[in-house]
Amino acid sequence: MAVIQRVEHLLPARLHGPLHRIIAALSAHDDVARAQRMALIAFAIRIVSAAIAFFSQIVQARLMGDFEYGIFVFVWVLVVLFGNLSCLGFHSTVIRFLPQYHARDEIPEIRGITVTIRIFALGLASCLTVTGLILLNLFGDRIAGYYLTPLFLGLFALPMIALGDVLDGTARANSWPVAALSPTYIVRPVLILAFMLLAVMLGAPRTATTAMQAALAATYVTTLSQFATIHWRLRRKYLRGPRRIDFMVWFRVAIPIFLIEGFLFLLTNSDVMVVGLYLPPDQVGIYFAAAKTMALVQFVYFAVKAAAGPRFSALMNEDDIRPLALFAGRMARWCFWPSLVIGLLVLVAGEVLLGLFGPNFTAGYPLMAILFAGALTKALIGPGEMLLTMAGRQKLCVLLYVIALASNIGLNVTLIPLYGLTGAATAAASAMLVEAILLHIAVRYALGIVLFAFADPLSRMKQDRPA
Template structure:
């Protein structure tokens, strides 16, 4: 902007509006390029993460066998799920507000927001862990004995899971994709595997308890290192100073986000949880291996979502919705085509990939094919829930996810007893299709944007302008 101001001083006044428009156009192009770079970095991290996770899961399944591996993955899914939920939306509230505070040069608000989010998430997760420990103490006799110690270890990890999610959101809000994603998706799974291999080498039993001990240690090491890194970068970008705290304003936004992302996260993981309640751990292991192998498709969507959220937030202040609509259409295409390519490649190698876990795991191939259909339908509309959230349509998004989650759980409860693992996969795929359809309709109705990979996102806005 300094260059623009200099040009306005030396050039005729009639050229000033043109200079301003040119500067704004270049700024928008730079923001789009930055979002694309962030998407590529996030995509690369997710590719590497998928490889690490797949490799580590194979080794863990081989070391523990189906039964103990099923115990571990069921408990670990619960830990990650409730660790994320315990943030009550503050990890994404940072993404919602920080870019706007930065654009308005309000460092006091930024310092207050980031500190509040960390403290709130840690406190909430600690309270949840305390409730869980009391529940294990008084109702442990109603839980299968092989789950008790892994659950205890998982509860101890909850505060660090929550803090890590807030740090992830803080780094994403500052467009630091490596600092945001690498701890959770690269460092932590690597450390879990490394600590487990060391423990087994020193004579530890090949059980889910050993795996959870490794996961607990890896979580604390990773989160504390991320805390030091993000804090150092924040101090370099925003000098130390007073904190301005507007807790209730943030909390009012955080709760709808919590409901949206909570229902979304439950929608993503409820199948594993319900399978764990209905079936034995060895069946959980087969389902989890198939689902996570096909989840290679979903890292494309995650990468686009990570890059799009700050950009959506920044563009909401603009009066003209056309740039927002065009960018939203790009995100749908960024989600669909790579997802299609990755999914077909994974299916082609499906039996081989599953056999790496063990000979019994190939029974999960049909699960992969069913889940691929659901993932592809979600990719058709891209990060629609992020767009609605950043547009202030949180309540609408909550209703959509309530409907999709209700369909998911209802179908799982109905179909798992009838069709077993295939019923769980079918329930999840149908719920994802319902979610995609509801998001498409909601974005079209509330924002006038056609969010679909094969449609012109500007078509409704152009009709309104022509009319």
């Protein structure tokens, strides 16, 4: 208390209110405070993660040069994408079911779902690895030679990427944000860079192949350590005992979530993939550096989404929808304002930041403004897809993302051959706008909630109320 009073004396009077709200969020024990705590922790992890990832990408770009760096980032995006898809939606399904099981004290179901999703994700990702190796052997002569070895190495990372994602979801469902986020967003990037630097110091060539070897080793070390930690915490919290496995119940929920998040992930990464298909690796590297720099804005959305999921799930069980609407509106505001401030700061320093990657990378600066406009449109509505998913409207989400992904790919395929990297950035920003509009309309008419940072989330309910 004395420390808090001391800090309060040092701060201007106008900051006392925000300070008290932060202290209340950190010390209270109600559900809203718990969600706020998780958002703050997730936000802090994402800040550290963004700094680490940014520094790591700069060092790798400097080490390898724009051509080899472009090869590495293109392959790594594919690896992370297909590793995530290998979970088949179970990494988010656990976030929906586990809090409800915990609220009803259904411990056997908790034991069942936490074990099942790990086995399923590992098995499916391993099958995907074998399939990829077969396809690479059959059609390798049709792929540019500089991609072959990195792709071969990347395939072996898929099982650990998938396992890491379901462990992330398990930790989030238990409101363990540090255990959920720090392995993927802090530990793994640090290890990739450390292993890469060590390999170069020992005489390894500064190539994408060396970078993929470092990424493969870092992925295994990180995921296996996270597995040991989460397994130990689950055993402490729920103890040993019988398991109840309702696989088909979980599977029926997981498939729509898989389609939603799969389309969303494709939506997020399709620009890099199409750039890699149409343009040489050095252009991929420049685009990725610009997108990665502007992605500093996206971690706000990610942090809020990480905190909102379990709370959305819990509020769905209440008869009155107004607390859910108010909470969703608050999440939209939490997304928008920090995104705006961070984005403007990044734009001001953008050319300097890109110059850190190397002299050729400053060509990506105009792309940052375009990508920022798209990110802001998405931030205006917050985690709308999470709200619809937790409300059981997965099929509607799938339809929305089919439309958004189709528009994204169509714009990318049309604009990249004509306008190069500018076309890629324009396509990505336009797809974010389409996604935001579709989600706003869907939430408004499906749930009666006006999800917009500058709107009253209850305004539609007030209009529909009889006089």
